[in-house]
Amino acid sequence: MARVVSGIRPTGKLHLGNYFGAVKSFLKMQEEHECFFFIADIHSLTTHPTPQDLHNNVHQVLAEHLAMGIDVDKCAMFIQSDVPAISELYTYMNMNAYIGELERSVTYKEKKNSQPKNINAGLLTYPVLMAVDILVHHGDFVPVGKDQQQHLEMTRTFANRFNHMYGTDYFKEPQAYSNTGELVKVPGLTGQGKMSKSSGDADTIVFDEEESVIRKKIMRAKTDAGPTEPGQKKSEELQNLFDIMELVSDASTIAHFDDLHQNATIRYGDLKKQLADDVVNFVAPIRERIVHFKNDKEALAKAAKIGAEKANESAVKTLKEVREIIGFKKFY
Numbered sequence: 432m433a434r435v436v437s438g439i440r441p442t443g444k445l446h447l448g449n450y451f452g453a454v455k456s457f458l459k460m461q462e463e464h465e466c467f468f469f470i471a472d473i474h475s476l477t478t479h480p481t482p483q484d485l486h487n488n489v490h491q492v493l494a495e496h497l498a499m500g501i502d503v504d505k506c507a508m509f510i511q512s513d514v515p516a517i518s519e520l521y522t523y524m525n526m527n528a529y530i531g532e533l534e535r536s537v538t539y540k541e542k543k544n545s546q547p548k549n550i551n552a553g554l555l556t557y558p559v560l561m562a563v564d565i566l567v568h569h570g571d572f573v574p575v576g577k578d579q580q581q582h583l584e585m586t587r588t589f590a591n592r593f594n595h596m597y598g599t600d601y602f603k604e605p606q607a608y609s610n611t612g613e614l615v616k617v618p619g620l621t622g623q624g625k626m627s628k629s630s631g632d633a634d635t636i637v638f639d640e641e642e643s644v645i646r647k648k649i650m651r652a653k654t655d656a657g658p659t660e661p662g663q664k665k666s667e668e669l670q671n672l673f674d675i676m677e678l679v680s681d682a683s684t685i686a687h688f689d690d691l692h693q694n695a696t697i698r699y700g701d702l703k704k705q706l707a708d709d710v711v712n713f714v715a716p717i718r719e720r721i722v723h724f725k726n727d728k729e730a731l732a733k734a735a736k737i738g739a740e741k742a743n744e745s746a747v748k749t750l751k752e753v754r755e756i757i758g759f760k761k762f763y
């Protein structure tokens with residue numbers, strides 16, 4: 432069975448874009464492959480979170496993923512820092528990563544510009560840790576967005592370099608996992624394209640948020656001045672709302688508002704109210720489960736423990752083999 436490795440960034444609460452763009456594919460992959468999904472808490476240290484924020488964020492995403500249907504009996508969902516072998520392998524792999532190539536990483540260059548006061552060594556060697564996340568489990572496939580293609584390429588470089596250096600074929604090259612056509616890009620509410628935390632709070636529909644807040648955000652979503660004549664093309668802002676409807680509303684509801692728009696008799700207030708109802712109905716049961724899991728310490732502990740056991744079993748085996756290949760021999 433193919434092994435899939437994917438990271439989860441512990442940065443705040445999940446929104447509709449995360450669900451349709453990532454979590455849904457996790458749910459499918461856990462049925463079909465041997466999956467390692469890790470909450471990347473070591474990676475997140477590059478942003479210097481307080482201990483409380485770090486823990487709260489990990490707690491949040493763990494509860495959210497369980498609430499959304501990640502099944503710890505079907506996959507290994509683990510917290511990166513629960514697997515010390517990752518940090519050890521990271522140390523070894525850093526010796527074979529060259530400063531020049533790391534400096535050429537697009538994400539490093541971006542971070543250098545966006546956070547000039549915190550260009551730490553962890554940012555520079557971020558691709559090494561990413562490579563280790565994959566290689567430590569001998570991952571075959573990694574679901575990667577466009578911005579991470581280069582990191583996957585670097586993972587292959589590091590794997591091959593290790594093999595070449597030690598005259599072995601120990602690490603294999605991981606491939607990009609193709610979610611052909613399954614993943615949708617969820618637009619945001621502020622009319623700026625993809626739903627994203629970085630576009631501000633008003634842009635996102637967050638699962639773990641009060642119903643009243645969700646309604647308010649949708650009622651304030653950006654639209655246009657309204658069609659002035661029948662058959663007019665939808666503006667981007669309006670199309671965004673219809674695209675979100677595609678995800679949460681009945682086909683008949685969408686057709687109804689489509690007709691009203693075609694006839695130029697649509698009232699955006701009605702459309703938004705309907706969309707708010709449908710979003711709230713979609714979000715409510717998941718939100719209830721999130722609240723449940725967040726408070727269920729026993730379930731969280733059990734899930735984290737099962738994940739850690741599975742991940743450690745795989746990672747410790749790799750590390751033992753790597754140590755032998757490198758030439759660490761015990762004298763005792």
Ligand code: AMP
Pocket residue numbers: 440442447448449450451452453576615616617618619625626627628
């Ligand atoms: P982020 O919240 O940026 O850490 O994203 C986590 C995952 O959710 C990534 O795999 C993204 O590709 C996915 N994602 C985030 N926002 C969207 C969106 N608006 N539409 C589709 N996928 C998204």
